[in-house]
Amino acid sequence: MLRGKFKKLLEIKKNKLYTYDFAVVGDFVEFDLLPDGSGVINNIFERTNYLSRKAPKIKGLMHKGERYEQIIAANLDVLYLISSADKPKFNNRLIDRILVASESAGIETVIVINKMDLVSAENEIAEWKRLYENIGYKVLLTSVVEKLGIENLKNELTGKVNIFWGQSGVGKSSLLNALYPELNFRVGEISHASKKGRHTTVTSVMKKVDGNTFIIDTPGIREIEPFGITKQDLGHYFIEFVPFIHECKFNSCTHFHEPGCAVVKAVENGEISVERYESYLNLLATIEDEPSY
Ligand SMILES: Nc1nc2c(ncn2[C@@H]2O[C@H](COP(=O)(O)OP(=O)(O)OP(=O)(O)O)[C@@H](O)[C@H]2O)c(=O)[nH]1
Numbered sequence: 001m002l003r004g005k006f007k008k009l010l011e012i013k014k015n016k017l018y019t020y021d022f023a024v025v026g027d028f029v030e031f032d033l034l035p036d037g038s039g040v041i042n043n044i045f046e047r048t049n050y051l052s053r054k055a056p057k058i059k060g061l062m063h064k065g066e067r068y069e070q071i072i073a074a075n076l077d078v079l080y081l082i083s084s085a086d087k088p089k090f091n092n093r094l095i096d097r098i099l100v101a102s103e104s105a106g107i108e109t110v111i112v113i114n115k116m117d118l119v120s121a122e123n124e125i126a127e128w129k130r131l132y133e134n135i136g137y138k139v140l141l142t143s144v145v146e147k148l149g150i151e152n153l154k155n156e157l158t159g160k161v162n163i164f165w166g167q168s169g170v171g172k173s174s175l176l177n178a179l180y181p182e183l184n185f186r187v188g189e190i191s192h193a194s195k196k197g198r199h200t201t202v203t204s205v206m207k208k209v210d211g212n213t214f215i216i217d218t219p220g221i222r223e224i225e226p227f228g229i230t231k232q233d234l235g236h237y238f239i240e241f242v243p244f245i246h247e248c249k250f251n252s253c254t255h256f257h258e259p260g261c262a263v264v265k266a267v268e269n270g271e272i273s274v275e276r277y278e279s280y281l282n283l284l285a286t287i288e289d290e291p292s293y
């Protein structure tokens, strides 16, 4: 619960960032304990970072026609971007969108491809793994069913505040249960009709694994639109574009149709992957010409 006075303060502080979540998972807060055992938050300490996206298009979550920013969690050390080799189908477009959100938040990101038991020995996942590793991301392959990569993942998580984020049904909660059986995260059954999975985890929860290891499980996402990113900014969050960006002829280059674009040239030379560039164009098309914040 937040005191009215404090709500107002945050709105003023946030100015034009229309944030509808106030205290989020991972926040450090100062609170009063009430006699009934609940608490009232008096203060939220400054966040070192926070992960966010545009709030879904739901009435009540819009402000004068603009979408609010939905903050997922704060003060994170590492984001584990959980995806699956199949069921749901491997979705590189969604991965690239999540990477834009994490890069713009300045949060270290590790890609996990789960359900490796569902693909045969010769599969295209190895190629995707190489693609993301070439860019500079760590990629871990896991299977809850075959207990593949679980110990390795566990070692990576130790001593940090970690968040698991990704599409619904990829196995975020299952992985957490395989890693820490005693914690009991809720796992869902894939609905056979859609093979998409239902949203089993409905709210983000943080659990303490040991003295200084924390894990946040989050509800699965269907789509994600990064918040507060301009057309000129977007290229910076495709980290392999960055070395080329300053070679573009125009400062304001959006790496689309402009003459003398070094990013386009790098795509033509094979220095930037066509897949990643297509993800970029996809996202670019969804960004309105909004005033920058
Ligand atoms: N074959 C296979 N199935 C898995 C694996 N991991 C999870 N599953 C299954 O995938 C389904 C969804 O798992 P969840 O852990 O609930 O997925 P989630 O990502 O937490 O989903 P949300 O909470 O909706 O975001 C369940 O039926 C799991 O049993 C795996 O490695 N291999």
Ligand SMILES: [Mg+2]
Pocket: 172, 173, 174, 186, 187, 188, 200, 201, 217, 218, 219, 220
């Ligand atoms: Mg879940």
Ligand SMILES: [Zn+2]
Pocket: 245, 248, 249, 253, 254, 255, 256, 258, 260, 261, 262, 263, 264
């Ligand atoms: Zn350019």
